[in-house]
Amino acid sequence: MASNLLLRSSSRLVGSCPWAQATQKSLTTSAVIKKDYVMADPLDHATGVEKFELLAKKEGNDDPFFLRSKPRGKGTKDDPTIVNALDTYRMVGCVCSKTDTNIKWMWLYENKPKRCECGYWFQLKAHPAPDRYKMPL
Incomplete structure (x- = not known):
């Protein structure tokens, strides 16, 4: 009973604060779900030693060093x-x-x-x- 009363009073307190109303907005994710995102190939972004290692692994050498x-x-x-x-x-x-x-x-x-x-x-x-x-x- 006391916890129910405490819950009601805290919800009224949060509902009356202007900053609390801004945090209660919902997040819409429908645009993110519909779009097909594809991660870029790591080989396109790698340079130097990292790219040398990725190219060696692609050729079949798992241990170039x-x-x-x-x-x-x-x-x-x-x-x-x-x-x-x-x-x-x-x-x-x-x-x-x-x-x-x-x-x-x-x-x-x-x-x-x-x-x-x-x-x-x-x-x-x-x-x-x-x-x-x-x-x-």
Whole structure:
């Protein structure tokens, strides 16, 4: 009973204020519903490195900068795990066993295979980096 009385008195108070009447106007959305809006293609707005990456993904290369982790291969001295890079050196992390809670980090250099503490061998394969001054506009 008291809450009903309080509700009635507050609605009368709000109805009598001039600023409250302006906030009670309804919003019509019929024009927005009828018009078909289409978002622009992100490729049209992208420039530089972002556009280079989108074009590479469109061509089928999901990892143009070699950022994703990859599983170890055989890892022998004769057949090392190949690590791709856009430079002549790269830091590589090796999780030596499935139960390890830490990562063994090491630097790889081009044409110098390196052995991890666990016995696996890694070798760096350098690729030419994209020229930042010739990026797509």
